[in-house]
Amino acid sequence: MSKSPLKTSDFDYDLPPERIAQTPVEPRHNARLLVMWRDRPDLEHARFWDIGRYLAPGDLLVVNETRVIPARIWARKPSGGRVELLLLKKMNEEAWEALVGGKRIRPFLSLRVEGGPTAEVVADLGGSRRLIRFSEPIEPYLPHIGLMPLPPYIHEPLRDPERYQTVFARQPGSAAAPTAGLHFTPELIEHLKQQGIRFAGLILHIGLDTFAPVTEEDPTQHHIHTEWCELPPETARLVNETKRAGKRVVAVGTTSVRALETAARHGAPGDWVAPFAGPTDLFILPGFEFRVVDALVTNFHLPRSTLLMLVSAFAGRERILEVYREAIRLNYRFYSFGDAMLIL
Template sequence: MRTSDFDYYLPPERIAQHPIEPRHNARLLVYDRKTGKMDHRIFYDLPEYLNAGDVLVINQTRVIPARIFGFKPSGGKVEILLLKRESDLVWEALVGGKKIREGTILQLVEGPLAVVEQVLDGARRLIRFETEIEPYLEKQGQMPLPPYIHEKLEDPERYQTVFARQPGSAAAPTAGLHFTPELIQLLEQKGILFGRVTLHVGLDTFAPVTEEDPRQHAIHSEWCELDEETASLINSARAKGGRIIAVGTTSVRTLESAGVNAQSGQVVAPFHGSTRLYILPGFTFKAVDAMITNFHLPRSTLLMLVSAFAGREQILRVYEEAIRREYRFYSFGDAMLIL
């Protein structure tokens, strides 16, 4: 297996720069793994492909406005992108600026002081704030959009799912962006169940694999939770013949992490903590029967995950067709339903 096996050419104009309105009008490419058949629909048609008793597993994480600015004692400007909360006052962050060493004191714009506690790899630092930073983020923080989105987002809520509840992500679980209250109501009326999980998405999700062999790549850890209520819902639904449909790769990662310690007769067990689960072709899926996902970057761990589920050659063929039919790619792009 080589990282180059997961490469493809995407014309730049296929990268979506803004979200579709309404959300559920995004296009939906439905791919059947058994037959190889592709349907071209819109996301609002999703209920036609689901049955009463199926479970849609959604990630209720909320993106935090994690991009903030400050100054060094010298007056030099600093940009801070919060990645992960380590404790009440300490965060792992990417820090842009020169000579940001251990012990450097940073003054946030119209905000508290912070000190660099530890230098990690590259631009990563552990930063201790003098007070809890969340109230400041609500006033001064900016939404950290992915690097390939160049247009200004007028409404920050469009980079949140309608079911976002638990703040902590540096990026949105983008497959969930297509759901609207009207579509959710339609699904529930049909007897489709919703299971809620939380996985706080890190910026590493956008990082390409640079190693020649993807198995040498150091996969990032992410905090996730699948509680007892959701575990019970999923186990009961599968026992009755319902399918478990992951909404997004973040839900896949959470479900399969929760599947590791499942007892006999269970699909998942409750799970809470960091996961380093790395899903590559050859992985045996225990919990996920189908998935909804956007179109992913070349050479990314997310493309590898989808390839593990549906086959590398098959997915690259589907992507080729999606490009030919001018689907929109990446975070604000269109969706796939893989059955």
């Protein structure tokens, strides 16, 4: 098998720490928007509220309607020692894959969740991951005992937990927010709809692996995280209708890209996508052929991350890194609470 010409170091860049946004902009639609075209060198600088200037009637914005769960909880061992649990993925009604913080968290250890049910460590999944089985479903307790799992690079406490939810959020299941959607407000959505721009929803539940850097020298050897997604029939219909009409499908966030291009694997002849529900392991690297997505709304991503690789596949690695350097020079805010890009 031939060695991949890609190297993970090809997706590295230097970001001054002060460029990492610690708090969100208010109102949400006042974030800055960097607009780039893939077929010409132009860049434009606007506010997110102005995004409609770059869209046309009949274009379809596809948003991720997942909701972040307050997944950081605490438990006590029989010895009294405190254990932090970060719920990552629901395996069945009682069992979750979780990251654990604490010593000697081994299989068969009993835990009592503070303010919640008892639990048992069922399996060691490697590193700090464990399979935890609760004595009853944990979800009803989470609004009362859980904290929002902010990304590790955000050090400021969040005064309003809803600020780490999109206005589209409706189905709980994510350990992180689909941050490109954080810039939308009800006022902006109504403004865009009046312009003839349509919206459609899908679900992709995001795991914390989304923040994990690729550590392998050859990114094709990286084991991509699997995430659950659902493209409902109505969204599939709107996507196919939009494509047939020669209008653009605009993915809001890399998670929407991943779900749409996964659904493209299941499209019937004459259609671009088919309704789909299940896990996706799609890893989008430069060289990937996009079948559905025509434009992308996204934030600025971490060096060496699978998300930076995805936007590089969409717009070209050298071009993206050049635009990132310009964004740093112009004091754009990076990462989850940062500013946005529109890639056309």
